[in-house]
Amino acid sequence: MSTVTAELSEASKQSNVAPLPDRRIRAKQLTLILAFSLLLVSIFSLTSGASGISLWRTLSDLIQGRELATLDRVVLFDIRLPRLAMGILVGAALAVSGAVMQGLFRNPLADPGIVGVSAGAGLAAITAIVLGSLLPATLQTYLGSALVPVSAFLGGWASTLLLYRVSTRAGQTSVATMLLAGIALGALSGAASGILVYIADDSQLRDLTFWGMGSLAGATWGKVLTALPIIALALVAAPMLARGLNALALGEAAAGHVGIPVQRVKNTAILAVAGATGAAVAISGGIGFIGIVVPHLLRLATGPDHNTLLPNAALLGAILLLAADMIARVVIAPAELPIGIVTAILGAPVFLWILLKRRVDLVL
């Protein structure tokens, strides 16, 4: 090979030219890999825990119609399966909410946790824990243990609607105003929560601390079924937003010019995010960073196309949350860490790393 051609081929190796049309195919392969991984992690999650259960023995017992040991049945069906289902739901909801919100805000650091949606949901939940006893007795018995989840969910919706009201003028949503209003809303929720913590009694404080850090430990079928329809609806709506979110990367005006009904895409995205985040926070408390880390890793791997980013985010979000949950259960077994601590320890450094590595200044 002559020196010139050698130099040329060396140059082309360095010039970051990706062969075409690699990323769409790679993203679809990744979907398969992630789906398979989720299956493996789910099996592993079902079989690990304080009480040792052999999944294979249980399965063969079930298939051959043998009665399961009562303890095994309770652990498997009433504790681990709802926990698994909740982990998958919450992980998928948080990751997809993050990806949709980042697409909407054209900002890789946007997240329901940042614009105050989670804080609003949290405030409502804390209010329910501390002041729930002031509600009329009939309402208390009617809601029962659903009081906190329902309040958190309503709080998420309310704060999203408020944010949207503040930042929308004449049918145009300003992303910058929404981010800033989110900061204000977060601060306000924090202050109000502080007052409530101050007047809470000891047992309420324990509830608050536990809930505030987020956990899958309190999983029940009831909670799973409360959140399932909302999260499922949001997850189904999300892929329909993909084309619109891709075009929004060009800016709102340009997205309109390529034929996207921009305001409708924004409305749907905001509803999907509010629903999924509110429902997730309602059943699991504040679990941070899944919504930032998952979409970012996927963009690094297969690019920012929302057609594949959104489904892959749902899968990877579920996988990461189940993995974090296993870590939370194992580290100080037989007790367990709140999962929010695990995701924060793993996620916060990634968040900072994104800030350091980003190529362009954040645009509002």
Next chain:
Amino acid sequence: MSRAFTLEAQGIRACLGRKEILHSVNFTAAAGRVTAIVGPNGSGKTTLLRAITGEIAHEGSVTLNGLDVNHLQPWQLAAIRAVQPQSSTIAFPFTVLEITRLGLSAGLSAADSSIPIRALEAVGLGGFAGRMYQDLSGGEQQRVQLARVLTQVWEPVVSGKPCWLLLDEPVASLDIGHQFTVMDLARNYAAHGGGVIAVMHDLNLTAMFADDVVLMDGGNVVTQGTPTEVLTDSTLAQTYGCPVPVNTTPPGHIPFLLPQARVQMASRSI
């Protein structure tokens, strides 16, 4: 081309904040021609284009091929009209090809997936398809946006009706070679029956490539016509507030500006 195929704006008033920027502007551009909007800084050129494209609230009506644009859905409008923005930052690591492909999502050309590659070749970015958009220079990014816009309305005429390219300073950050590439593309598009409207800064390029020139000043259209009619010593001196002598090239029909001559001219006028 029938008279119906025009872009027509009637009584366009637009405000930015409280200040009225456009004072009841009337404006017509015909398909098959390149129409340039020129004028000094702050004359309302870009605001006019943004009002025509519906990006800013405005009074007055805009019709495209005889249809009121307010009655068209975004995707219907996108199939016959593409708009190139002045500049565009993109937050996510899209490749050049992925950005160009966004033009496919609306236009009638959606069926042909080879168009984005051909559009990139047309703007002189043949080998750039796999590159990251964020890593390109400003001029290269601008040409990627043009390729995306071309992809959207690739055929200048679809079922007998013209498509339209609306370009906001398409050559602003380009070198002289690529300025010609881009202006040739615009000319070619018009020659095949499409409509082209471009906000232009460079009066010489305008004189070379435009069929019609709309001269704006202070939010009004001062005059509209062929380059020879519009680009004259007196109109330019008046609107731009400085003497810019206009000459013609040897064949005698393309006016050109020679700013170097202004010293001479100024001393003459004293």
